[in-house]
Amino acid sequence: MDFCCRYHTANQCKPVLRRAIRPLSLHLGIECIHTAALCPCAGVYSMHFCRGCTKMVAPVYTPRWMSVRDDVRRCHMFVFTGSPFTDWIVMSEQQLEERVRRAVRVFPDFPSPGIYFRDITPVLKDPAAFSAAIDLFVSHLRANFQKIDVIAGLDSRGFLFGPALAQRLGIGFVLIRKKGKLPGPTESVSYTLEYGKAELEIQCDAVEPGQKVVIIDDLLATGGTMGAACELINRRKADILACLVLIELTSLHGADKVKPHTVHSLLQYD
Template structure:
């Protein structure tokens, strides 16, 4: 497993000073350019989900890069995929949760009746940085009465301590 993880790590390209000076941007799309490496990554994610002690009943992922992985995991598990989107993108009754950005705030939304109360939910995203987005996603799931079994992340920027903002267990493949 560690060899496969290193293969993926070697395919994540880093871009200094993007999107602004001082930030070292980790580009997940460089992994998707190599079908074999993308497939290894999906395989690791799906196997991890199969190994969880509680059965996942719904998979959610965060707009937009979480959508690269969430639906693949949901298909593999044969459970529904439910999107968590940035504000104004979802039709019908919605629930919203705001979170802080470095400057100002942003809002995530989920369709109100998309997940039944008490369901076991997996939350997927590509990156855990400050944890603002994921903690908003988890509070949305809590607000509709469902349960976040795990937050599953491809890359974690450990120095930003985003994990500490989250009540649910966090599993990340690549730590930086």
């Protein structure tokens, strides 16, 4: 195989860089020359090995989706055990999920007794964990939807994950904010919280009728905020493909308030 994109032919995707990586073979104690090829359309490395190295390499799934061209779906890479090139190792979805889960901290009795607070700030602090979360979101979207027009992020932690996800997909990102935070003509909706009422709004020109939208936030608890966001997008006559969250508290049944739209969460807790 002399090209790295699974959905490309050899004529469409030719490596522009090929070089010997002798330090790798020396590190592993195997006398052979390995080559690396850089796919110009994908921008990631694909490792190529001689037949004598099959016992130390394994093909693995990579969620590194490309956004350079619509026909570029994904690149597959090979992982080699014990190599010094650890930045090139791509983990499975289960490993990515575990990486994110390990980064989430739990604070009991915060903000009030009996509540276990799931703190996502370590996910933001750890580039590998944050990248793993974005990889998992992208993997889910690419596997289920052929076309996505825009990512809509909820105020305020949806703004942390949404732009990175939109950038990875090569699409736009729009804001769904609390009332009074956006300039110009806006559409707003009120919803009920445990302690009263609140309002969300979106700029009228943020989403066009018929566009396919994915909504993202960090947490789904009772579902009030996410449900209001769905109502806003529906009022703009756009199509909601999915609601993404990093964490879902399943015991609160927040997904019921979002129906008929679906919720995809990376981590679930009672």
